[in-house]
Amino acid sequence: MRTAGRGGEQGSGIGDVVEVAFVVPRSGPAGLFGPACESCGALAAAELNAAGGVLGREVRLHAVDGGRAPAQVAAEVGALVEAGAVQAVSGWHISAVRQEIAPRVSGRVPYVYAPLYEGGERTPGVFLAGETPDRQVLPGLRWMAAELGVRTWCVVGDDYVWPRVSARAARRWARTTPDVRILDQVFVPLGTEDFTDALDRVLRSGAQGVLMFLVGSDAVRFNRAFAAAGGDRRCVRFSPLMEENMLLASGPSRELYSAAAWFESLPTAAGLDFSRRYVERFGPRAPVPGALAESCFEGLTLLARLAERARSLDVDAVSGAGEGIAYESPRGDVALVHNHLRQDVYLARADGLEFDVLARLT
Numbered sequence: 001m002r003t004a005g006r007g008g009e010q011g012s013g014i015g016d017v018v019e020v021a022f023v024v025p026r027s028g029p030a031g032l033f034g035p036a037c038e039s040c041g042a043l044a045a046a047e048l049n050a051a052g053g054v055l056g057r058e059v060r061l062h063a064v065d066g067g068r069a070p071a072q073v074a075a076e077v078g079a080l081v082e083a084g085a086v087q088a089v090s091g092w093h094i095s096a097v098r099q100e101i102a103p104r105v106s107g108r109v110p111y112v113y114a115p116l117y118e119g120g121e122r123t124p125g126v127f128l129a130g131e132t133p134d135r136q137v138l139p140g141l142r143w144m145a146a147e148l149g150v151r152t153w154c155v156v157g158d159d160y161v162w163p164r165v166s167a168r169a170a171r172r173w174a175r176t177t178p179d180v181r182i183l184d185q186v187f188v189p190l191g192t193e194d195f196t197d198a199l200d201r202v203l204r205s206g207a208q209g210v211l212m213f214l215v216g217s218d219a220v221r222f223n224r225a226f227a228a229a230g231g232d233r234r235c236v237r238f239s240p241l242m243e244e245n246m247l248l249a250s251g252p253s254r255e256l257y258s259a260a261a262w263f264e265s266l267p268t269a270a271g272l273d274f275s276r277r278y279v280e281r282f283g284p285r286a287p288v289p290g291a292l293a294e295s296c297f298e299g300l301t302l303l304a305r306l307a308e309r310a311r312s313l314d315v316d317a318v319s320g321a322g323e324g325i326a327y328e329s330p331r332g333d334v335a336l337v338h339n340h341l342r343q344d345v346y347l348a349r350a351d352g353l354e355f356d357v358l359a360r361l362t
Contacts, residue, residue: 018313020059219239323336324336
């Protein structure tokens with residue numbers, strides 16, 4: 001995909017080009033929401049270009065399939081950077097891919113990592129636009145205990161860094177929280193198709209809730225198996241990575257909760273305006289811009305704000321200029337603190353094939 005926004009298409013007079021390696025899943029378990037990621041990236045590029053581009057230069061997205069093996073993705077991105085073919089990196093891809101890309105591009109180009117993640121990334125020149133467990137998972141567990149009385153949990157997750165480190169944070173929190181316990185945890189290979197053994201262990205744990213760290217089609221398969229086994233009549237599910245396209249593929253779900261900085265149904269002026277612009281550009285039958293895809297819009301917007309503040313895309317200049325950037329995004333008021341974008345996080349419950357936003361988490 002080579003994406004030029006409306007400014008470039010209409011001959012806006014932008015003389016040069018900023019090429020961004022846009023790493024999004026076109027394959028693998030996360031490929032389920034890849035089309036929505038590409039659409040949200042295209043919308044960001046179009047709106048930036050309509051406003052004059054980045055540093056007066058047209059933004060173009062050079063799509064890289066982030067759903068492949070991490071080393072393979074990093075090799076492609078690294079080659080693009082080394083050849084001078086791209087001046088920045090952004091997009092949605094799992095943390096295992098980020099851990100391979102970050103050292104390849106550090107000190108060379110700015111890298112804005114869009115998704116929620118496990119926290120702790122400090123590679124120079126890497127900026128994080130997504131939610132972290134301390135502001136997403138842990139407040140969600142606290143809300144579930146206070147509002148629903150759910151105090152015992154079983155973790156089920158894919159076996160890589162984001163689920164394992166996030167689960168570790170949840171266990172550490174539970175040890176200091178009265179009456180909250182994590183009874184068991186089950187990790188499965190990324191791309192698992194048969195959840196029979198994992199589901200049996202989850203249900204035998206006797207937990208009131210299932211804390212899910214599953215990606216894309218893995219979460220869909222688990223949800224279908226869980227419902228077929230009657231698990232949704234016995235306990236709740238809570239996931240920080242569950243958006244509208246995954247919900248649609250899972251089918252109508254009982255007692256399924258998610259926490260994110262943005263939902264397609266978020267009833268705020270900024271959120272509703274983003275949804276309107278998305279539909280105007282791509283039509284009502286386009287993939288739903290869930291939180292995971294919308295984060296791609298956030299990543300590119302943050303990249304543009306960083307370049308604007310630094311008056312450059314030089315990675316050292318950008319790194320020195322980022323602290324304290326604040327602006328309004330579809331997620332509301334956001335600010336960059338220690339290279340992480342601070343933002344409100346909301347908790348929602350699946351209602352049919354949509355999410356009903358219940359609370360803002362603190």
